[in-house]
Amino acid sequence: MRVLYFALLRERIGMAEEEISPPAEVRTVADLVIWLRGRSEQHDAALANPTMVRVAVNQDYAQPSDAVRPGDEIALFPPVTGG
């Protein structure tokens, strides 16, 4: 599973992407965010406030209850500010 980070989250976590293999009990977006927070202090701080984190699975917006699977492209980023 590939995880991409953008903008402020990328800077706080200190990387643009990482390849991960979470355990089988990580089934949903919400599970994955909790699991990612355990990876480092930077991950934990960057992902601590759920209102500042949006998640996309395979380039579509995802809800916390949506499934994540091996091979998915997961992106985590702050609320968008284009236009």
Add this chain to the structure above:
Amino acid sequence: MTVRVQREDFDTGKELDRMTAGQTQIGAVVTFTGLVRDFADAKDGVQRMTLEHYPGMTQRQLETIVAEARHRWPLDDCLVIHRYGELMPGDRIVLVITASAHRQAAFEAGAFLVDWLKTKAPFWKLEEDGGQRRWVEAKASDDEAASRWNR
């Protein structure tokens, strides 16, 4: 229907001409151009802005938003161009053009596209002035503007 995500500038007049050439069923064209503003809340004014985006998802999201606009209004054509990369105050960031037989559809679809892309398209603005850099925060007023189109 066209969506372009690009580093380069665009020419609003040329895009409008291209869209309407020979299309005499079009009676109304609305264009919206978004510019980099010299933000008042930065101490010395913004000297530079960098727009980051999520390449694959950006194109996809913009196409989804355009498809939704076509579903809601009788549009003959529409165009969205959104730039990324380094921009200076006064530079053009985004262009939305909507064309329809009548003005109401063109006006409403244009406003809808701008409101939705501001809250859904994965772009992030980084402002720099002097030695300071800061990521622009999302505004609740943008969410409210987008939510008026919910149904």
